[in-house]
Amino acid sequence: MSTIENTPRAGRSQRPAEVKVWDIAIRSFHWSLVISYVLVWVSADEWDRLHELAGYVIGGLIGFRLIWGMVGSKHARFSDFIYKPSAVYFYLRDSLFHRAKRYLGHNPAGGAMIIALLLSLIAATISGIAMTTNTFWGSEWVEELHEITANLTLVLVILHLAGVVYSSVAHGENLVRSMISGFKRH
Numbered sequence: 217m218s219t220i221e222n223t224p225r226a227g228r229s230q231r232p233a234e235v236k237v238w239d240i241a242i243r244s245f246h247w248s249l250v251i252s253y254v255l256v257w258v259s260a261d262e263w264d265r266l267h268e269l270a271g272y273v274i275g276g277l278i279g280f281r282l283i284w285g286m287v288g289s290k291h292a293r294f295s296d297f298i299y300k301p302s303a304v305y306f307y308l309r310d311s312l313f314h315r316a317k318r319y320l321g322h323n324p325a326g327g328a329m330i331i332a333l334l335l336s337l338i339a340a341t342i343s344g345i346a347m348t349t350n351t352f353w354g355s356e357w358v359e360e361l362h363e364i365t366a367n368l369t370l371v372l373v374i375l376h377l378a379g380v381v382y383s384s385v386a387h388g389e390n391l392v393r394s395m396i397s398g399f400k401r402h
């Protein structure tokens with residue numbers, strides 16, 4: 217995938233040249249996940265069919281992401297953003313003192329957050345599916361597990377958004393725009 221990686225985009229007028237960071241699969245995955253996630257929440261109490269459908273879509277998207285994390289372009293791969301816990305700790309500590317390094321791909325804390333998000337979404341999806349099976353239908357502990365894991369995903373999403381805002385401000389770049397266009401400055 218080096219062709220995607222190394223394709224600089226000539227800067228318009230005074231804008232510096234940019235480099236492709238997020239491939240189309242990552243961007244489509246992300247925004248489809250956001251839409252399905254909103255749907256899964258708005259439908260949670262009233263529209264069971266929509267809720268289950270959106271939940272299955274989330275499960276499918278995550279299945280795809282797990283594969284893409286192994287075979288996708290450079291910054292999509294798990295090997296690019298899974299850091300040692302100590303690196304995550306030092307990154308967070310440096311952030312407190314406004315001296316965290318800028319990363320082209322996901323930074324160590326962002327990488328840890330992605331793993332946490334994926335795991336919690338998997339847990340919410342599996343417990344949700346379990347609730348619809350004969351074996352666990354009506355089981356209180358499975359319902360409780362589904363509620364807890366769903367709420368956990370929400371807490372993580374809020375932290376994820378805070379991280380995106382913080383990183384964008386700290387490094388003077390618009391990470392949301394990059395997740396739309398795929399490009400970042402060098």
Ligand code: HEM
Nearest residue numbers: 242246249250253321322323326330333373380391392395
């Ligand atoms: C409007 C709301 C959201 C915005 C603006 C947003 C923005 C972003 C941005 C900018 C990144 C890239 C971070 C980086 O540069 O390292 C990212 C990554 C990610 N976000 Fe979000 N996000 C939103 C909602 C969500 C939600 C609701 C979820 C999950 C339910 C989510 C899951 C993820 C995941 C898994 C990644 C990693 C992308 C990958 O490598 O596959 N995001 N998000």
Ligand code: HEM
Nearest residue numbers: 256260261268271272274337340341344345347348363366
């Ligand atoms: C990330 C994925 C998911 C999230 C965040 C989520 C979230 C929720 C939430 C917040 C509730 C309401 C809990 C309550 O008030 O007690 C709920 C209920 C439920 N969910 Fe999910 N869910 C997800 C995936 C799924 C999936 C994949 C299925 C099944 C295929 C499913 C099936 C159900 C069922 C059957 C209920 C009970 C509905 C009712 O009592 O009317 N969920 N879910």
